[in-house]
Amino acid sequence: MVTAPVEERDDEELTGRELALLNAYRKAVSVARRLPGRLVLGADTVVCLGTRKLGKPCNLDEAVRMLEQLQGRTHHVITGVALIRLESGEERVFAETTHVTFRPLARSEIEAYIARVNPLDKAGAYAIQEHGEMLVAGIDGSYSNVVGLPMERLLEELKRWGGIDCLMLGRKRVLSRA
Secondary structure: OOOOOOOOOOOOOOOHHHHHHHHHHHHHHHHHHHOOOOOEEEEEEEEEEOOEEEOOOOOHHHHHHHHHHHOOOEEEEEEEEEEEEOOOOEEEEEEEEEEEEEOOOOHHHHHHHHHHOOHHHOHHHOOOOOOHHHOEEEEEOOHHHHHOOOHHHHHHHHHHHOOEEEEEEOOEEEEEEO
16 A cells, blocks of 8 residues: 555535545545556545534544534545546546434543544544444445445446456455456
8 A cells, every 4th residue: 555645635615525536536646646557546535514524633622522513413424536547547536425323422422432442533533443333323325435445336446447356355455457
């Protein structure tokens, strides 16, 4: 895995979907410039409560406020994905949205969650895969999208890409050109 040396944008003029797509594309292009013949995947996830975008909290107080806003409500998790191979000019850019409903939470439950999970590196101050059962009542859509990469849609897109076989081996993903 190569980390993209780009700063994620947070433009109030853009919708959550537009922002996720923009950041995913910028990350993919940044890495693809260093690896022009390789297929590069960039992704970015945005959490939206209505039209308000909830990014990564700056501190624990902000994380608590975000989780208090989400409690008892349904929000949207949008992941933008960009697949790029610069050498051939091939690109696929798409976004998936999952609706996540939090259960009603007392302040003590939010504090208990934050004591278990570092919320500062997570959009919306939570990660469903890290004790998400403490917060989440249910989801409508892709679970893997909420984790940060919509695997079902990604596999569909890779199949359309042409000649790429995908194998899931435990937690490692192996991509090979057929």
